[in-house]
Amino acid sequence: MDSALKSLGMDPERIRRHQAAIENAYRSSGAPRFAIEDTCRLDNGGIQPLKGFSPAANASNAPRDIVAFVPAAGAASRYSTPLFQLTSCLESADCSLEEIVGHMESLKSEGAAFWPLPASIASLLKAEDLRAALQSLDRHSLLEDLQLPKALMPCVAEGMTFLEMKIREHEAIESLVGQLYVVPPRQSKAFLNAAAAVAHQIPIQVLEQGPDLSTIRFLPSGEPFREADGSLSPVPAGHGALAALFPEVQRIYPTARSIFIRNIDNVMGAKDPALRASRDFLNFHQMILNSIRTIRDSLSQSDWRSAGEAARIILNQIQASPHTAGDQSTWPTCPERRSLCELQIRLFHSKPRGTNLDEELKELYSRPVNTLGQVGNTGKDVGGTPCFVRVGDAVEKLCIEVPHASPEDKMKFLTDATKATHFNPVFVAAEITRSADYYAARNQDFWLLSEKSYRGQKVVYYETVLFELLGNSRLANCAFVDVPRLVFNPHKALKDAIGVRLKRWLP
Template sequence: MNTGLKDKVLAQGMNPDIVVQQIENFKNGFPFLKITAPATPVDGIKVLSESELDHFSQTYPEKASKIDVVKFVPASGAASRMFKDLFSFLESDGDLSKSSFVQKFISNLSKFAFFTDLDDSLKSKGNSIQSCLDAKDYKSIVNELLSDEGLGYGNLPKGLLRFHAYPSENRTPAQEHLVEGLQYGIGKGNTVKIHFTVSPEHEEKFKAEISKVLPGLKASSGVEFEVTYSQQKKSTDTIAVTMENEPFEEEDGSLLFRPAGHGALLENLNDINADLIFIKNIDNVVPDRLKEPTKTYKMAIAGILLEVQEKVFEALRGLDLAIDHESVGFAAQVYNAGLGGKIPAPISSGSLEEVAGFLKGKLNRPIRVCGMVKNTGEPGGGPFWIEEEDGSLSLQILETAQIDLNDPNSKKHFSTSTHFNPVDLVCGTKDYKGHSFDLLKFRDMQTGFITEKSKSGRDLKALELPGLWNGAMAGWNTLFVEVPLITFNPVKTVNDLLRDEHQ
């Protein structure tokens, strides 16, 4: 890196060594991962029997009451993509017949939880939804919903939109996550701890929304709440480059750095001090009438993690005390049966000390249990077995971009996969001595993503860090558990709120 470029990087508070590596990543790209098989209920995905479901969901609450539990909710994304079709309609001639999406939106207005707020906002300006409908002035309705002069939904994060209507209130996803926390997130001190990652411009609005609903929740439940917030760290931004892989310069000569995707939130997760951390996206919430399956399976996957983790800790303590056939045999059993790990033949035929060293390295890692739903054609990462550099196999959540679909074997494994990742994770981030792992040491920096964007009419390449539940957790011990499809109800467009699961 030449001196002038280095000075610019330093002037913007970024690390020159990291920027050099990022530019190399643009030039070289990222290698595909070596898939050996899809993870399926036959091999890699655990399908719980009724008795197992009962056992894990019933043993979890007592264990949770003695540990620190945190619900980690990525909530910084803006909702603007939810309203893509409505924004297009505002730029059109206003002919409703040209957009079936907008027709559906307009004809079902009364079914949205924000209907009353929207009507009140229009009435404050001497209008109403009904008068706009009578005049066929649909643009005024859409504009009132999206613009900052109205409800401002076009610029708000998903977490602050009214998703669900109840007889006495209309809830946002942020509020639904608080309610959900009461069902499976009560930890030590009879407290629900929830951490939202938010964008700087929305933090105060989040705090205002939470402060409105918390007193009522505390009073009705008798449970304490501890709600915290963090923002994606500026230091995790990645440099943008031209199509020729040169640093992209703004008109004022400064370098363009961009937010690096949800993988940047690994830093935020790394700052959480807890014994058990649930991760779930902000928009994956349902009304109270459908919360029971989520509650049951969340407790079950957490119960599985705590039970497996106890055995892992026992095995590691045993290896600390002595390296003998008993301690190594037990550690191997935990690795094979408890974690689904597969010891490479060259290792298993080595000395007792070599096997013990391998097992210590594999067991002393963060652990996660991930819910997996049957693949119904939704886009998203899937569960696969991949081969590590040491010859061992591990379970990973892969995005399509990480798979070489030109390779016949990889394409076959991809096409025969049966499940996908709904972002339903529970994580153990402390070691057997009670110390928090440095999670940054367990990510695979060779699993980032390069995308093409534009700025000021100029094409550019952008770099995303390894995804939070993909490469950012590549070095974790991973278990996959099948969860029912009803536990996955994301809201990608505003009309998704018309589905039965959100009514």
């Protein structure tokens, strides 16, 4: 199988890890689930309020080495569901003009003239003589517009695309040093051409979501599923696979230390409240990262005094966390080491075991620094919930997805807005790891067993969720912070943007 995987551009060792995890899941009780001990909230220190940080501290730590990292490889199939019948018709070799007219008239009756659509489709919907307009139009070009990646679809009535909106937002934040978009295979040129049409000062680059971010389909037995010709069957391995691209960011932007992750279809605009929320969030991350880097440098020289002082700077500003403080009599009496332990417990919720404290502290502080901005739950939101969970004999902090919670815990914690006060990491700032395999090599538990029907057979494959890897106290020095709901405006369907014009988002 190794040679077949290599011919597909995949790493055999990584795929074998996926296979072993699947086989183990079927031998036991399925993919891992984690018992929720409590949710992370402002009142228990699991989530930090940004307003608790003084302007002076923030001002001195303005970000200067952060790259915007935008997953933009998603297809628009779900977003464009109302256009499915028209698209299917145009894909058919025997699609008649009358059929196309019928589908267009049906869309008109649904109010599609007011949806944000590519210019070619929008003009057809407004044509007085639809049949004549269709006769003079190239069907192949029309089909291409219907099959555009979501990033290149309009998000407002005036026709501005999600990609252009993201570029405008990044320009307004000002202090980013670069932008990197993860795009579908063979779409680099289309994205770069679209980006070039938008005035921008912050450099833009793209990376294609290639086979190195995929896995293969397996049978429930653990054997690889084979296509009719005997070949392996590749499938995307989930957003968690994007972590393998982090070192590429630093190769493209050598001064970068962190990435700022936001989904392409979440629009926040470039008005002052959204920009202030972005800058406050990035300033918080930068302050924490700068202090942790000082701690690392000091510990590498066994300078415990300087390391302890750097820890104390953060401790003086963060909210106390009674949830994991525990018995402080077990903490070290040395003031410097005590501060370093206290910071791990209060902010990152990683409790040193104390077996070899000095080495353990060095190891804990060597982990990447990740900050996740969580928005308030209106009472109907579930998913990406920051929680304290039990993993083995330890309580860890995790941005948990619903499949990793039991039905009982989902009901008790995740669907109760008085407990799940926050959800969805709409902003994520992640320190760039040097190794492309950093998260994958350390991740034995935080994955999803995806079960699907494919070509008439039950198949399974290994998936990871990016924010479960980044918002994970086993794998990173992660902190959850409160960000305002106004920056969370996902566009999951065309109708989410009906009647929305640029003035809502841009000054």
